Amino acid sequence: MDPARQLDPGETPVEARGFDGLRVLLLVVWAVASFGVSWFARDLQHLVAGWPFNFWFAAQGAVLVFLAVVVVYAAVKNRRKRAGAAHEED
Amino acid sequence: MKKTEARSYESRLHRALLLFVAGFLAFLALMAWAEQAGLSRAWIGPIFLFATVMLYAMIGIWGRTTDPEEFYVAGRRIPPMYNGMATAADWMSAASFISLSGALYLQGFAGTSTQPGGLAYVLGWTGGFCLVALLIAPRLRAMRLYTVPDFFAVRFGGYWPRLLAAAGAVGCSFMYVVAQIYGIGLIASRLTGVQFEIGILLGLGGVLLCSFLGGMRAITWTQVSQYVVLLLAFMIPVSWLAYKQLGTPLAPVAYGAQLPKIERLENALIESPAEQAVSAIHQERAQEYAARLRDPAAALARDRARLDERIRMLKAQGADFSLIMQARRELAALPRNPADAIERWTRAMNEANERAKPLGGLPRHGQAFAGDPDGSPAEQQEFKASRLNFMALMFCLMVGTASLPHLLTRFYTTRGVAETRSSVAWSLGFIALLYLATPALAVLVKYEIMQGLVGSSFDALPNWIAQWGRVDPSLVSVADVNGDRILQFGEIKLGADMIMLATPELGGLPYVVSGLVAAGGLAAALSTADGLLLTISNALVHDTAPTGPDGMVRTSENHVILSKFALLATAMLAAFVAVLKPAEIISLVTASFSLAASTFFPALVLGIFWRGTTRRGVVAGMLAGAGLTVAYMLLASPALRAWWGAAPGGLWAGVLPMSAGVFGVPAGFAVIALVSLGERAFSACESRQERS
Numbered sequence: 001m002d003p004a005r006q007l008d009p010g011e012t013p014v015e016a017r018g019f020d021g022l023r024v025l026l027l028v029v030w031a032v033a034s035f036g037v038s039w040f041a042r043d044l045q046h047l048v049a050g051w052p053f054n055f056w057f058a059a060q061g062a063v064l065v066f067l068a069v070v071v072v073y074a075a076v077k078n079r080r081k082r083a084g085a086a087h088e089e090d
Numbered sequence: 091m092k093k094t095e096a097r098s099y100e101s102r103l104h105r106a107l108l109l110f111v112a113g114f115l116a117f118l119a120l121m122a123w124a125e126q127a128g129l130s131r132a133w134i135g136p137i138f139l140f141a142t143v144m145l146y147a148m149i150g151i152w153g154r155t156t157d158p159e160e161f162y163v164a165g166r167r168i169p170p171m172y173n174g175m176a177t178a179a180d181w182m183s184a185a186s187f188i189s190l191s192g193a194l195y196l197q198g199f200a201g202t203s204t205q206p207g208g209l210a211y212v213l214g215w216t217g218g219f220c221l222v223a224l225l226i227a228p229r230l231r232a233m234r235l236y237t238v239p240d241f242f243a244v245r246f247g248g249y250w251p252r253l254l255a256a257a258g259a260v261g262c263s264f265m266y267v268v269a270q271i272y273g274i275g276l277i278a279s280r281l282t283g284v285q286f287e288i289g290i291l292l293g294l295g296g297v298l299l300c301s302f303l304g305g306m307r308a309i310t311w312t313q314v315s316q317y318v319v320l321l322l323a324f325m326i327p328v329s330w331l332a333y334k335q336l337g338t339p340l341a342p343v344a345y346g347a348q349l350p351k352i353e354r355l356e357n358a359l360i361e362s363p364a365e366q367a368v369s370a371i372h373q374e375r376a377q378e379y380a381a382r383l384r385d386p387a388a389a390l391a392r393d394r395a396r397l398d399e400r401i402r403m404l405k406a407q408g409a410d411f412s413l414i415m416q417a418r419r420e421l422a423a424l425p426r427n428p429a430d431a432i433e434r435w436t437r438a439m440n441e442a443n444e445r446a447k448p449l450g451g452l453p454r455h456g457q458a459f460a461g462d463p464d465g466s467p468a469e470q471q472e473f474k475a476s477r478l479n480f481m482a483l484m485f486c487l488m489v490g491t492a493s494l495p496h497l498l499t500r501f502y503t504t505r506g507v508a509e510t511r512s513s514v515a516w517s518l519g520f521i522a523l524l525y526l527a528t529p530a531l532a533v534l535v536k537y538e539i540m541q542g543l544v545g546s547s548f549d550a551l552p553n554w555i556a557q558w559g560r561v562d563p564s565l566v567s568v569a570d571v572n573g574d575r576i577l578q579f580g581e582i583k584l585g586a587d588m589i590m591l592a593t594p595e596l597g598g599l600p601y602v603v604s605g606l607v608a609a610g611g612l613a614a615a616l617s618t619a620d621g622l623l624l625t626i627s628n629a630l631v632h633d634t635a636p637t638g639p640d641g642m643v644r645t646s647e648n649h650v651i652l653s654k655f656a657l658l659a660t661a662m663l664a665a666f667v668a669v670l671k672p673a674e675i676i677s678l679v680t681a682s683f684s685l686a687a688s689t690f691f692p693a694l695v696l697g698i699f700w701r702g703t704t705r706r707g708v709v710a711g712m713l714a715g716a717g718l719t720v721a722y723m724l725l726a727s728p729a730l731r732a733w734w735g736a737a738p739g740g741l742w743a744g745v746l747p748m749s750a751g752v753f754g755v756p757a758g759f760a761v762i763a764l765v766s767l768g769e770r771a772f773s774a775c776e777s778r779q780e781r782s
Contacts (some may be wrong), residue, residue: 007742023224026151034488037479041199041458042473051346054458055199055273058209060342061531063216063522070223070518074511077228 021077026069034067096505100169107172111318117141135281138605141313142319142612143296146312151704153308156161158645161305161653162236164503167763168310174516175507176313177500179320179617181521183266184273184678186215187320187529187614191593192533192586197457203472206479206746208453209268212525214484216518221303223514226492229503229698231510235502236645237625238495238690239633243253245697246705254712256633258689259495262682264664266494269663269679271668273615276587280558281608290665293612298661299508301364301620304653305607309620310503314441321523322609328527331534332596345530348537352455355540358446359579367572368580372446386435387428393760397421433732439667450580455536464530482749483680489755493690496618496625522755538596540579554595566592623664627657680748681723688715688754696762707766715758722750 037057044054079084125134155161193207201207235241239255246252271290274297278289300312332341335348351582357363382389401417425431444451453460457479461472491497500517504510543552548570558566565585568577591611594603631653632645696703700771724730726740726747745752 012113015507019389026220026224030217030224034484038213039477040475040482042463045458049346050350053292055209055349055456055529056346057201058458059212060526062213063525066220067221067515067518067522070515073223074508076514077511078508090174 020074026073029065029067033062037062096113096167096169101166103169103172107314107318110315113724114318114322118606121605122600125600125602125726128307134601135283135608136607138609139278139281139612142584142609143293143616145315146616147299149312149315150303150308153300153304153311155304156650158236158305158647158650161650162502162632163308163499164306164642166234166503167505168503170509170517170600171234171502172506173310173500173513174315174520175317176310176503177497177513177517178520178524179317179613180311180500181215181497181618181623182308182320182524182614183618183679184270184615186309186524187324188273188277188590188611189534189586191528191531192584192589193465194529195535195589196452196584198453199457200453200476202418202453202460203475203479204746206749207474208480209529210483211481211487212529214487215491216521216525217484217486219514219518221488221492221519222497222501223511223518226694226698227514228507228510230498230694231501231504233506236499237628237632238498239629241694243633243699245253246703248705250709251693252633253534254709255690255693258473258686258712258716259629259633260294262689262737263622263629264660265494265678265682266496267626267648267660267664268621268667269458270615270619270622273587274612274619275609275668277615279589279610280591281605281612287724287768288465290668293616294665295662297619297623298658300458300616301624302657305624305653306499306503309617311625312620313617316617317520319613320617321520322608323606323613324527324531324540327594327597327603327607328597330529330599331538331593332530334597335534335537340413341530341534342526344708346532348533350458351531352537354541354716355537356454359540359544362578364572364574364576364578365448368578369446369450370443371447371571376439376442376446379420379435379442383432383435386431390425390428390431393424394421397424402650406705408564414426432505433613436732439622442595445580445583445719450582479749481745482752485751485755486687486751488690489687489751491756493686493694494623494683495629495686495690499625500621521618531590531593535593535596539582543582543596544577544579548577550725551577554592554596558592569773572631599769615762623657623661624653626660627653631657631661642738646767666757677748681750684719684749684751684754685716685721687751688719688758690760691755691760696759696766700764700766702770702774703762704766706760706769707731707764711758711760711762714761715754719750719754719759722753723747726750 017085035055040056041058044057045052046057106742121129121134121137157165159165184307190211193211197205197208202208207236230238230241233241233244235244238259239252242251242255271294274293275286275290278284278292279286280288282292300308306341328341332344333339336344338344340527358597397417401414402423404417425434430556453731459473460476461474462469463473464470465473501510501513504513551568555566555568560584565588566582569581570577571581572578591604591607594607631649635649689712690714691706696711697708722742726742731737731740741747741754
């Protein structure tokens with residue numbers, strides 16, 4: 001059954017072509033939402049619409065940001081792949 | 091042709107899912123009606139347990155297979171949404187479903203400086219999926235592997251990288267599976283009233299029927315159904331409680347209104363004289379233990395002499411036999427030797443000290459980090475330590491998420507790389523449904539306890555306190571410390587593991603909801619246990635088998651059969667360890683995240699993104715990362731330090747041992763890079779010499 005283990009067309013097997021802009025941008029968003037906001041959590045106590053901002057962001061806002069990161073990445077990459085971009089990697 | 095086939099497959103799946111949800115809701119309605127009609131509580135729990143475990147077992151029997159492609163990767167044809175549901179169930183363990191809301195209740199925003207937690211768990215267990223999606227899962231899927239150690243075989247070749255990866259997979263998954271089986275035993279014994287050990291066996295039967303017979307294929311569909319069960323089991327009580335307190339069932343968007351109220355209640359509790367009296371008594375107890383600890387041997391001898399004397403007196407008076415037996419039991423319960431006494435009394439002293447603090451030692455719910463950045467030097471120090479450990483824990487959980495083999499193999503089962511990317515998004519979406527509601531639940535429960543339970547009379551305590559106390563006294567203990575027959579907040583001690591399971595009773599919901607919540611917890615524990623057991627058995631069998639020229643193992647039906655028996659043996663061993671009730675389950679789980687992070691993450695990321703990574707580099711890096719992590723955990727663990735007589739402390743930069751991955755991950759990256767560069771420089775040098 002292993003002969004079936006050929007690669008899907010257009011995919012490099014192991015090494016990537018490195019980090020493209022989208023990936024870097026999304027990693028920065030991820031790091032700011034998690035580590036950045038948490039580091040300054042004590043100073044972000046003001047109320048926004050009746051909620052303490054720091055608690056809301058750590059409990060829910062950050063999760064929504066993470067979700068957005070993953071959804072944007074999947075959507076953009078999959079569209080690029082459908083469009084048949086030549087440099088498509090993973 | 092292929093496309094229409096896939097589409098009709100998917101629409102069949104949608105129909106089956108709808109039917110399943112409708113059927114499960116009908117079952118709930120039927121149970122609710124039966125409770126109204128007078129079905130005894132003693133039956134409801136066992137019916138839920140039996141019905142759901144039978145359902146999972148039936149899916150397991152339906153999905154039985156010996157085909158390797160089906161057993162290892164479910165035929166690689168699971169649509170992204172269903173794979174997302176299965177991943178969500180696989181990912182959300184007993185710790186997420188049972189312990190997380192309890193941990194958020196006990197730890198508030200960030201926990202304390204010595205026990206970080208709270209929202210770090212929410213952030214860490216969701217944020218890790220960004221790393222999975224951006225760096226790891228699509229690339230692994232593109233390589234058409236069967237297990238995570240396969241990556242090491244294909245990318246680096248040779249014997250050692252794969253073997254080390256297999257050992258790492260077994261090591262971090264085993265601790266994790268023990269925690270799941272402990273959860274299964276806890277729920278099954280609470281639901282049916284049987285002993286903890288028998289509860290474990292009952293639950294284990296369900297796991298084994300499923301993963302033993304059907305491997306990944308059966309596990310996938312069981313996990314989809316388990317996700318439905320655990321989502322309903324979480325949402326129904328949360329919405330109900332929110333409706334009761336806030337007038338709307340949408341807990342995650344409405345619970346903010348309770349945060350300022352809790353802050354006011356906390357202020358009132360801190361000011362209350364009755365609470366202060368309770369905390370003064372805890373303080374006294376702590377001092378009493380401290381006095382004993384100054385000369386433990388003498389204190390122990392005094393205790394022994396006092397009890398001996400009492401037994402002699404009772405005997406001389408011809409007192410009732412039961413009184414003498416009681417005194418004997420007390421004598422037998424004394425620490426056996428001074429070392430044992432030191433350990434027990436130190437623990438008791440620390441606990442009493444903790445409970446003597448305002449709010450019974452719980453941090454204020456909405457306060458980010460302990461201590462005070464503008465306070466005294468000690469408070470500033472505490473603030474810094476608390477913030478640092480919060481970040482460290484979050485880092486380890488995130489990076490660990492992106493390295494745990496049982497999660498990564500779930501993304502092997504989709505049809506292609508694009509589907510894997512969508513599937514990660516679906517997974518995080520399904521996980522977020524629950525995780526957005528968990529902080530809400532913790533806040534609602536805290537309000538319910540502070541507002542409703544505190545201040546009630548000891549003669550009219552709700553039933554659930556006694557019932558849970560019977561399962562395990564460490565889960566709930568309520569004692570009238572200051573003797574005023576009124577319950578103070580400082581007199582309640584709740585374990586993190588029971589808060590979610592007791593929520594329905596706490597909120598006064600019908601008993602059916604309790605049964606449902608327990609079934610949900612069971613689903614969470616079983617689904618994760620399934621995935622972990624499969625990972626362990628595959629690492630033991632598939633990843634130690636000889637490889638072909640392309641670095642891949644020739645999979646065969648013999649391997650599948652061997653894997654099945656390895657799975658059985660692993661499950662038995664894990665159950666045996668769980669019966670011993672290892673004390674600190676949540677810190678063991680966190681430790682396994684640290685271990686996974688430092689073993690796999692640097693090797694995976696560099697292996698994927700840096701062409702220059704060499705085999706020697708990876709072996710050295712994995713050994714260095716895992717070695718440093720384990721060494722730090724052992725060297726800095728307070729229990730072990732006490733055992734070999736070292737002074738407490740020994741922390742590097744104040745990072746607690748469970749977050750050792752903070753050191754292990756960078757060490758892994760550094761060693762892989764250095765050794766790879768060095769090796770290439772060396773070989774370049776050699777080839778130049780040969781040429782000249």
